[in-house]
Amino acid sequence: MSITPCHDSGCDWLSRQLFGLLALLAVFVLPGCATYSVGVAKVEQETSNRNLDGALKSLDKLKLTGADQMLYHLNKGTLLHYQGDYAASNQQFESAKSLTEKLSAISLKEQTGSVVVNDTMKAYEGTANEQLLIYAFEELNYLQSGNLDDAAVEARQFDIKQRLIAGNNRSAKYLSGAFVRYLNGMTYEEVGESDSARIDYRKAVDGYKAQSSITGFGVPAALQADLDRLENPQVKNRFAPAKKSSDVAMQSPDMINNGEVVFILHDGLGPTLAENIISIANPNPQHGTAIMSVAVPKFVQRPVPVARFELSEGSESATSELVEDVNAIARQSLNDRLPAITARAVARMVVKNAIARNAKNQNSNNGTGALLISIVTDVGAIVSERADTRSWSLLPGNFLMARLALPQGTHNLKVTYYDHSGNILATRDYNAVKVTAGRKAFVSDYYLGANK
């Protein structure tokens, strides 16, 4: 691939503008990227310390607007969900959804920016899996606030969105939204739409099977039990049997007196992206940039502290199951996007080289000016080459779920978290959880680190 230098006045003007743009970006935009990374780390630290007010303030201070506005809505929605402010959380997620719709249209300005400067010039619209998980958060917000019909609205919206995403990513079987489908099935059962529940349980089962080669786990047992129950109407028990901690004894809940607690844990922090820069010296630096760089994102998995948890009340207990491996899906998603990202980065390198060559050629007889132009062009090209490392920072590494059938009444629950060696990380109490016969009570929490 080669770019022929052009010598007409229009091209000279364009070249000067692009050169100026690069230099300006090097000065103004890139320090902003550093501030974002540092700021988000602070938000994560405060979230880990369960200082959610502080985390919200730190997030506001980041002033994530413009191309980063989506990140603000996603992270703020998550923090408000953790804080139990479900209505405010959903406002943020609704804004995120609206933005997704708006950003699905192509911006020629942003596309040009991504080829000339870097990929952060494009507005962040969230990865496909992040967009699917917005519905899980909103649905959970409605379920936890007892607003079942609105939770079902989310389930129906998700169905349309997931079909569109799957249609645009036909080979990406991991974008089945299996976890959200599972949640949808429970929601549909709560509002009395057992046919819709059965269909979503079936799609969830198929989704878990399709993504198992990536995530390394199959269909959650409780989900399979739900599907079996609805596909075999002779099974009268409304609830999936909760597993005892021994995983052997099965409860047989009384349909009339029992309800069920569904406890969902947001476990750890999801992946973050780092920068992978490949630089080579230009053998002919006076006719281009001195260093030719390509920056692409690389996957960085963060530790997921909780391997499993046990939900208990008195002598009754249930062990958690893994229901969504956010890390594995994000890794595969990046792998699938990487060829296009790399191709764009290479195209960018060629464009920057051509711009620098043109600028240097035009000023070659200008003594000190030529030297200055050369330095600024080279520095601008290197500094402006950045990978797009943005992601929904507060998304958990995975989701764990436990389901426990309990008699109608108010219950004090205990949840014990275990690490990957089987050691107890922490025990938390969840008091005054109201269980109604024949209904599900949804409870959720997050765990980011030891003793937190």
Next chain:
Amino acid sequence: MTMKKNVWMMAAAVVAALMLASCSTEVKRIGVDEVKDISGTWNDTDSRLVSEEMIRDSLSAGWIDRYSLSLKKSPVVIVGSIRNLSQEHINTNTFVNDLERAFVNSGRVDVVASKSERGDIREERADMDLNATEASRKEMGKETGADYMLIGSINTIVDAEDSEQIRFYQVDLTLVSLADNRKVWTGQKKLKKDIKNAKFR
């Protein structure tokens, strides 16, 4: 020289005015009947179209006259639940309140407070027992029982591909006799929209 300076000043003033204009919030009053679709989702026009259809149909159907002629009094209606079974968060109160208002203003149908409304009223009546004068106090146990309950649902079918969606809404309202579960009136309104999102922004 002075003229050149003046031109620059005028240009600066125009630029400043344009910048300030784009920064300020613009509010323009529009008629409530004006159709303005922005995102393609359920909006005031959809609600109004449902109201108009339901009011016209419910007041012209024979159930009111049949009841009045046979029992020599107006039927009493209570609003039950209107379930949103669509894929959008839709506020059903707008057209239900329109229908309630039409019933009351027609003078042919009485409407009693719904389950969510009567809590406050009963609380006030209980408060009167303690604080109001004997003459003005309202007794418990004298509420008017409803003859019919208004129930309904909104359903949608969405067909979507790329940036185009066909959204079909069906709103069904039914009056059910509280005495024997008979459905004495069913109203229906269907709406269909073709939404094409921009491919470029």
